[in-house]
Amino acid sequence: MDKKRLAVNMAAQLLAFAVNMGISFVLARVIEEQIGQNTYGLVALANQFVLYAQIAVSALNTMASRFVTIHIHRGEHQTASEYFSSVFFGNVIMAGIFLVPALVMVLFMGYMPFLNVPDGILRDVQLLWAFVFANFFLSIITSVYGVSTYATNRLDLTSIRTMIADILRIVFLVGTFFFLEPTLWFIGAASLLSTSYIAYWNRRFTKQLLPDIQMTPSNFRWKKVWELISLGAWNSLTRLGQQLLDGVDILLSGALILDGNESMTLLSLAKQVPTAISSLMGTIVGVFNPQITIAYAEGDKEKLVEIIKSCNRILIFMMSIPIAFLTAYGLDFYALWQPSKNPYLLQRLSLLAVGVLYVSMSIQVLYHVFIITKKVKWNSLVLLASGVLSSVMSLILLKTTQMGAMCFPLSSMVTGLLRNLIFTPVYAAHCLEIRWTRFYSDILLGCFSIGTITVLGMLSRIVYPIQNWGNLLLTGIVVGPLSLFLNFYIILRKEERTMVLQMVRSKVKGAS
Secondary structure, X not given: OOHHHHHHHHHXXXXXXXXXXXXXXXXXXXXXXXXXXXXXXXXXXXXXXXXXXXXXHHHHHOOHHHHHHHHHHOOOHHHHHHHHHHHHHHHHHHHHHHHXXXXXXXXXXXXXXXXXXXXXXXXXXXXXXXHHHHHHHHHHHOHHHHHHHHHOOOHXXXXXXXXXXXXXXXXXXXXXXXXXXXXXXXXXXXXXXHHHHHHHHHHHHHHHHXXXXXXOHHHOOHHXXXXXXXXXXXXXXXXXXXXXXXXXXXXXXXXXXXXXXXXXXXXXXXXXXXXXXXXXXXXXXXXXXXXXXXXXXXXXXXXXXXXXXXXXXHHHHXXXXXXXXXXXXXXXXXXXXXXXXXXXXXXXXHHHHHOOHHHHOOOOOHXXXXXXXXXXXXXXXXXXXXXXXXXXXXXXXXXXXXXXHHHHHHHHHHHHHHHHXXXXXXXXXXXXXXXXXXXXXXXXXXXXXXXXXXXXXXXXXXXXXXXXXHHXXXXXXXXXXXXXXXXXXXXXXXXXXXXXXHHHHHHHHHHO
């Protein structure tokens, strides 16, 4: 395992993630304060519709990195070029197919009662959705260019450009919100600007890092498209199940609950922190994925399992802290971040949304095992079944109880915990042909870390109550490093400690 390259990639990815999340949290409050109460849910809903479209597109794209990377590292550049070209032109075709329903949805939005858009901001929301869909089309057409940094394990290059793109987004939003009357469509336009910048650089990186890859119409192969789709369709089912678990709640709350827009906005706000934690978790796993794929391509099973175990411990080291902090300080945070909302309700919704991460945090990388071993069928079916079960349970609870919006994250948490305790670690071990209990020790280690830091946080609140942002910041400055110190020596082994120290050194060098 190339620990130095892994540390550099992770440092760059985490920095880009921090910038992006900072924008998201500030933006949510600005929207609620300057554009109107309960309007943030409409932004989140637009992104949810795009996610449904991405589920279909993912059938072609999820396996692209795996196939291109493996054939490049086996020296089969012509085959890699055929996969690359087939994915690009396949995405162009799918973008053309999705263009028609996108136009219909934008143009006839006022006639769609399940969207519940107030007349006063209808034109603004239409423009927002138009930019969001345009951003989606650009991102899927150019997505295959992101394979270059993945296949060469140079994710740091993408991270740096992503961070710059986020800064451009900040500049655009600050400029428009400051000099013009704030409107929702500025958010969509800023995202399109950011994606355009990333797409430009990913194309340049492809030419620099993969000079032997030839993206031409002559390399397009329908056979390659069907091969990718036949495997990727299972991943589409996986994403559909995940969307039923995590995303359908916003749409259903807007359509089925009496105070639709208010519930939709509360859910959107409450899921901001859990979504940020999940995104951070995905960022960390994404740093390990290229090395996992390369180890599999080289046929080094011992190295492959060692990388997976290291990833699990790094995830626990980093992710247990924000999960524990949300558990201990969430009420104080929501009272400060959204003073016009009910902090107790936001905290309850947020803890239900983050509940499944208590387990999945420690084994998130195992989902990539299903992809590299091409054993995605059973994982997809189980995840889809849990998504359907979660949706049905939500509707039953909504009809038979007075829980309201809490029905959705509660159902998602219960089904997610069952899946990640019973199926995921066992089936991943089966795919790797190792002992079926191999990953349960990581789950227990993760729960221990979260529990310890949560208790530490609860005790600190008793000693030093949180009353303002300064108190919260000071508490984080004290308790955060102490938690990292405990995790560094309790959770990490010697090799992971070396990796973390290299990551810190790379950040220090970058700052100087």
